[in-house]
C-alpha cells in the first residue's frame with residue numbers, strides 16, 4: 175500500500191524517472207500522488223494532486239535528485255494536503271512514507287506544543303517535524319535519523335530527503351523497500367518492478383535497517399547503528415512483462431496470459447513440485463495460509479490434497495492464522511501463498527509461526543519479496559508481474575502448483591499434468607468465445623446481487639469467483655456451498671437473480687443440479703457452467719471436463735465476467751475503488 179519512488183544520480187532526468195516510477199507503482203495506491211524534486215537553482219519543487227497519476231505531467235526541468243509517492247489513504251482523507259511528500263516547517267526536509275506511525279498522536283501533540291505547524295491530518299507528517307526537531311540539537315544527519323528510528327513505532331518504510339545535503343536516508347521496518355544501483359545512479363522503490371527498467375542489481379532492505387545514499391555512495395546501518403555491507407543481488411526477471419502493451423487493461427492482459435503461465439509451470443517446475451511434496455510428506459501437519467484470492471487458492475488446495483493425495487492439509491486465512499497457531503510444532507510446515515509476497519497479514523502470522531520454530535514454505539510471484547526472503551524454502555509462480563488489483567493469473571498458477579503437488583504426493587504427476595493441459599485447452603476455447611461472456615455481462619450488469627454456487631472444490635471456486643466479480647464491478651456477489659442453500663441462503667433469491675452454478679461432472683454433479691432446481695423454482699436466472707447441458711439452466715456455458723483441474727477454466731469464466739461487468743458499468747477494472755494491489759498495512 176502506497177508507492178514510494180526516489181532517484182539520486184548522474185542523470186538530469188529525475189522528473190521523468192520519478193513520474194514513470196510512480197506510474198509503475200500506482201497499483202499500490204491511487205488516491206493521490208505527489209513529488210518533491212530539487213531544481214538546478216537549488217529550490218525544491220513540490221507538487222501534489224488528488225486522484226490517479228494516469229497521464230499526469232509535471233513541468234519539465236533538469237534535476238538529478240527527488241522523491242515521489244502514490245497514496246492509499248490510512249490516516250486522513252483523500253486531500254491534496256494529505257498527499258505526500260510532507261515537508262518540515264523550514265522546507266529543508268521532505269519525506270515519503272508507507273506504513274502507519276502507530277504513536278503519531280502523542281508525537282504530534284508534543285511537536286505542536288513545541289511550535290511545529292502541521293498542514294495535514296496524516297500520521298506520516300510527524301516524521302518530518304520530528305526530524306526537524308531532532309536537528310535543533312544534533313547536526314549529524316545519521317544520528318538524527320537513528321534517533322528518529324527509536325521514536326516512531328509501527329511498520330514503516332520511508333525516504334527522508336535532505337535537498338541541501340543531496341542525500342536520502344531510507345528506513346525500513348515492516349513495509350517493503352528496495353534499492354537499485356547501476357554505476358553512480360540509485361533508485362529506491364516500494365517494489366522492484368519500478369526499478370527494473372534501469373537495473374536488476376538490487377538490495378532489499380531488511381527490517382530495522384537504515385540506508386544512507388549520497389553522490390559519494392551508500393552506507394547501510396543495522397538496528398544499533400553499526401555499519402554493515404549491503405549485499406546486492408541480480409533479479410532474474412525483466413521489466414517487459416510488466417508492460418500493458420496493446421491491451422486496454424492489465425486485467426484482460428493477465429487473464430489472456432494464463433495459458434502460457436500455466437504451461438510454463440508444467441514444463442519447468444517439476445523439481446520444485448517434488449521438493450514441496452517431499453516437505454509436506456515429512457511434516458507434522460501442513461497449514462496452507464494466504465489472504466484474499468490466495469486464501470481461496472489455499473481452500474481449494476485442502477479439497478485437492480484430500481481427494482487426490484488422501485491427505486488432510488489445514489487451511490487458515492492469513493489474517494486469522496495468528497490466532498490458530500498455539501498447536502504448531504517445530505516440525506509443522508506452514509505453506510504460505512502470496513502473489514506479492516508482501517501481504518502484511520500473512521507475514522505477521524508467519525512470523526509468529528517462525529517464533530514457534532515451524533518451517534516455512536512459500537509460493538510467491540515476487541523474487542526477493544519479504545515472504546520469499548524469510549522462507550526456509552521458496553517457490554516462484556513465474557507468472558510475470560501481475561499489475562491489475564484483481565488477481566487472476568497468480569490464482570490459477572497457485573491452483574496448478576497445488577494440484578501438481580497433490581498429484582506428486584499421490585505418485586500420479588503425469589496424470590496431473592495431463593489434466594492441467596486439458597484445462598489450458600479449455601481456457602483457450604473460452605478466451606476465443608469471450609464475446610459470449612461479454613454479452614452475458616451486459617445482461618446481468620443491472621442486477622444488485624449475483625450468487626455463485628458449487629460443492630467440493632467448486633465451492634472454493636465459487637468464493638474466488640464472487641471476490642473477482644465484486645472487487646471490480648461493485649456488484650454484490652456471494653459464493654456459497656450449494657448444500658448450504660436450504661440453511662438460509664435461499665432466502666436471498668428473488669425473481670431474475672443471477673445464480674451461477676459450477677457443476678463439473680464429478681461426485682458433486684447430481685446434488686449441485688438439485689440446487690439448480692431449487693433456485694430456479696424461486697425465479698432465479700440459472701447460469702450453468704458444466705460439461706453437460708441441462709434444461710434447468712437458463713444460460714449454459716460449456717466447460718469440458720478436465721478432472722479436478724476443471725476448477726481452473728471455471729474461475730477463468732468468473733474473471734472474464736468480472737472484467738466485462740466492470741466495463742459494462744464504465745468502471746476501471748485495474749484500479750477498483752478503495753483497494754490497492756499490495757496490502758502492506760494492517
Ligand code: M6R
Nearest residue numbers: 465466467512513514517564565
Ligand atoms: O499478494 P497476495 O497474494 O498476498 O494478496 C492477497 C490479497 O490481497 C489479494 O489476493 C486480493 O484479495 C486481490 N485483490 C484479489 O483479487
